[in-house]
Amino acid sequence: MEAAATTTASVHSGWPYGTLSVRRTAEPRGEVVALVPIPVGVANRPQLQVVQAASAPDFWKLAPGSKGALSATLEALGGEPPSDFDDATEGFIERVYNGSPTLQPRPRSLADSVGAAAACLRQVKESGGSLLVLTGAGMSVSSGVPVFRGSDGSMSADFLRFLGDYNAARKRAGMSEADDWFSFSVPQMFQKITEKEAWAYWRWRTLRALVEPAEDYRTLNALVEFFGVEKTFVVSSNCDMLHERSGIPKDRVHEIHGSLGRLQCSAPCCDTLYPADEEFLERLEAEPEWVPRCPACADACLRPNVMIFGDGALVNTALQEQRGNLKRFQAGVGAGAESEKNWAVLEVGAGVVVSSIRSKAEMLAAEGAGLIRVNPSEQECVDMELSGVGVEEKYHPLVARSNEALAALGAELNL
Numbered sequence: 001m002e003a004a005a006t007t008t009a010s011v012h013s014g015w016p017y018g019t020l021s022v023r024r025t026a027e028p029r030g031e032v033v034a035l036v037p038i039p040v041g042v043a044n045r046p047q048l049q050v051v052q053a054a055s056a057p058d059f060w061k062l063a064p065g066s067k068g069a070l071s072a073t074l075e076a077l078g079g080e081p082p083s084d085f086d087d088a089t090e091g092f093i094e095r096v097y098n099g100s101p102t103l104q105p106r107p108r109s110l111a112d113s114v115g116a117a118a119a120c121l122r123q124v125k126e127s128g129g130s131l132l133v134l135t136g137a138g139m140s141v142s143s144g145v146p147v148f149r150g151s152d153g154s155m156s157a158d159f160l161r162f163l164g165d166y167n168a169a170r171k172r173a174g175m176s177e178a179d180d181w182f183s184f185s186v187p188q189m190f191q192k193i194t195e196k197e198a199w200a201y202w203r204w205r206t207l208r209a210l211v212e213p214a215e216d217y218r219t220l221n222a223l224v225e226f227f228g229v230e231k232t233f234v235v236s237s238n239c240d241m242l243h244e245r246s247g248i249p250k251d252r253v254h255e256i257h258g259s260l261g262r263l264q265c266s267a268p269c270c271d272t273l274y275p276a277d278e279e280f281l282e283r284l285e286a287e288p289e290w291v292p293r294c295p296a297c298a299d300a301c302l303r304p305n306v307m308i309f310g311d312g313a314l315v316n317t318a319l320q321e322q323r324g325n326l327k328r329f330q331a332g333v334g335a336g337a338e339s340e341k342n343w344a345v346l347e348v349g350a351g352v353v354v355s356s357i358r359s360k361a362e363m364l365a366a367e368g369a370g371l372i373r374v375n376p377s378e379q380e381c382v383d384m385e386l387s388g389v390g391v392e393e394k395y396h397p398l399v400a401r402s403n404e405a406l407a408a409l410g411a412e413l414n415l
């Protein structure tokens, strides 16, 4: 018997909370093929199993066992509770899917959605509000900073080469091997036995980040000027310093994972931070085997002042200062018409593997006037990291790369 006749799928009532998203697979991050709006509260986050029928690959039958939850959902939508479960359900979804304004088969195109996002920004700006910009790795892609993992968490060939060399060194020392990024990028990588291999990786990351900020940074900065730099703050998970290099003042940037522009003792023997200056960068490039030594203890190697996994060794004085700047900025933003804080949140290129930027954006947006999320993945635009924070009414996903989305926003606002 052919097992491929049906595909198991599921309906999740996660983000956006007022919808059921019908997905092609049973995974919560499976491809979304339809969004069915449902009133919040009534649906109570049911997890409904649906089965894709081989005879009708574009719509969906609900599997037995989901009837109670689905009936309530259909009633709430104004539909008839199904008498014949499978047929009625299928018919209902078909009716809604074909032509109802309340169903969005896909997140809308950039051209369709940029207007509302720009209107949100304009409204906040014109009422004296502020802009919080949150960026992830996607923001630096067009500038040429390599992304070393995909959205599914898979690692690039470059990364696997560093991991292989690192594990070879550990093996020679009779130590266990690191499986992945999470067990590789850890403070222990800088111990003497593997410091050369650790620095091969950080040398690559440091030198590859020495790029000129691309056009999307300039477009973003035009948006910052639209609000006024005193009304803007940038939070980034990137360590490449491109916001600063593109002209955002130092005291307006919080790099939550640290910066490749600073070095610290890997022990650490003290809290001193050293700039990754011209002299350092030149030597790093010229001597591929060089491991920078801590000038204070002359024993441990230096390491970038960048947060790694399980990082109990990070010197966090610079981060604390930036956090303080952000807090003061937040405290200075007044209340808006309908929101607690009159700010709009613009999130650009933040991934789901390490989702700190996405979560932070959602939390800040919940307090403010809107969340504009720029991400080329439909799925990552639809998904939310947090549940129940209440941003669904003011959410503007832009399914596009940073350069396209920011250019479209800039054009819409006549920047």
Ligand SMILES: [Zn+2]
Binding pocket: 265, 266, 267, 268, 269, 270, 294, 295, 296, 297, 298, 299, 300
């Ligand atoms: Zn030291």
